[in-house]
Amino acid sequence: MKDLLKHTRQLLKAAKSDVIHKTDGQKYAAQLSTIIAWHDHRYYVLNDPVISDVEYDTLFGFLKRIETRWPALVSPTSPTQRIGAKVTGNFKTVAHMTPMLSLDSSYDAQAIIDFDARVRKQSGKKIITYTVELKLDGAGISLIYENDCLVKGATRGDGVNGEDITGNLRTLRSIPLTARFSSYGIDKVEIRGEVIIKKESFRKLNKVRKATGLSLFANARNAAAGSLRLQDPENVSQRDLTAWLYQISYAVDKGKKDVLINKIGNQENAIRLLRILGFNTPEIQKAGSAKEVITICERWNAAREAFLYEIDGLVIKVNDFARYNMLGFTAHHPKWAMAYKFAAKQATTILTAVHFQVGRSGAITPVAVLEPVSIGGVTITSVSLHNEDFIRDKDIRLFDTVIVERAGDVIPYVVKPVKENRPRRARIIRFPLKCPSCGARINRTKGESEWRCININCQAQLKQRIQHFASKQGMDISGMGVKTVDRLFTSGLIQRVPDIYHLHHRQLGSITGFGKQSASKLLNAIEASKTRPLWRLINSLGIDLVGGRTAHILANSVTSLTELIKMSRKELESLPGIGSKVADSIYVYFKQPEHVKMIRELKKAGVKIHNATTALV
Ligand SMILES: NC(=O)c1ccc[n+]([C@@H]2O[C@H](COP(=O)([O-])OP(=O)(O)OC[C@H]3O[C@@H](n4cnc5c(N)ncnc54)[C@H](O)[C@@H]3O)[C@@H](O)[C@H]2O)c1
């Protein structure tokens, strides 16, 4: 296993080279066939891939490149000549009526232009109409209806033979058990679709698996594919799966005459028919040129994160069925369709170190340093590991290969370690026993997930409290960002929040990089911050669980901060929108003499601590 992964890495590296010599090509082609077959097995059979899709597509593309250059190297067992993987033997095998192929896919808009040019040339037409459909990211299925009844449901399998999962598919409410095909003159029909799981349900499913100690699914697609192949239909029905049907691949009348090309005629009609008969169908749009196709693809790329289901791209199909035969197939994909894939969301990389950061409230967060890896055009070098439980639950170790995901605006996170590739030097990640900043004892309260440094004078905490106080959400002191605070803190000019209001020109002049002008600017900004509305001052204190919204509620409920300090737990809890936990946190904060002292000092320095609406008290 480790060897196979090592080989994978070597081949991914080799795929980057522009020039390949024939002897290398020969060697790589053989290696790629073996390696891709292994990844296919992990992905299609075990539903547990160990590399990202982009990495897989890179290997596949590399093999295609070699085979195009030296066609004699194409062997009948090459992954480019077949799709999917062997069926598992856990289910009965069924032969598909027409091959259930993969799609030729690309991450590049230029491929759409090339595809359109080829289709136009081959069909001798100036303009071709296409349908552009969502590429739903789940598991492919095939359904057969005879006499208006669902008689068979299968997985794609190796494209020629699939697994009979009729019993499982019958549990999906989105698959009608009967549909009135006969009223359209159809006696027997084979339709194709995708079974997918909602993003939300996928997250819930993984949460439950985690709680029960089961391995996590790497993504929604693997979860859908894994669910479909459960042995007990009862369990399948609990997985919240939905079927979307996007293709009629075969349709005949009572006399076995074709209805598909002759009567239905095009993809748009096929989808409409499926929809009328009660099937879930993905949204489709028509386009008359490559340019229009690209515009639609870009629009969906921007909208994909908000969609309830995972979509990994769009499928572009020639609308008119009459052209299908002319354009034909390869053993891997039809030539009348292609997939345009969105930039990747996952990648694998190596976790090289773990740093422990101390937050403003003393919470200690482990942060993993990664070998830089690009996901969707952004280079990721580190990722939070949240807390001790997260590391233990996922069994993440130092020097592990990890799958990292970054979706939309979501902060990158570790999906799981690739345990199969765990090197001998891998080490369990141990939490420090002392605060990495001040060396004080750290503490984990029952029911909390965080370890905390409880030293009120902990340097790391002090600095971050000052940073938070001056920040945009706090007192909004312009020119006093994270870096400036860092300098003022290190130079010893500011050690506690009130020190901000005792800075003067001469001191600032002693720090390199502070000119006369920038010093004046900063001092003016500090002066201006003295009269900020009360909610800002409350927010800037960094009380646990108190954010902008709560700060507003608190500020509106009192005439001055002094009043808030004196409030009992009960009084705090009676305020609108303040729950017992928040009330508790506020109460505990103001019970600490250190905090009251700081507020007194701020007031003395001229910071307004009363509410603007009840001025001058
Ligand atoms: N990470 C890995 O180890 C690994 C291994 C094998 C495959 N893969 C991934 O899987 C891909 C190959 O899988 P594939 O053969 O299923 O191809 P694919 O997912 O790239 O595209 C083909 C499939 O798209 C689905 N589809 C969704 N919406 C559709 C629509 N509207 N019209 C038609 N089809 C639609 C169908 O199930 C069809 O079979 C690879 O490109 C790779 O990204 C990854």
Ligand SMILES: [Zn+2]
């Ligand atoms: Zn500390």
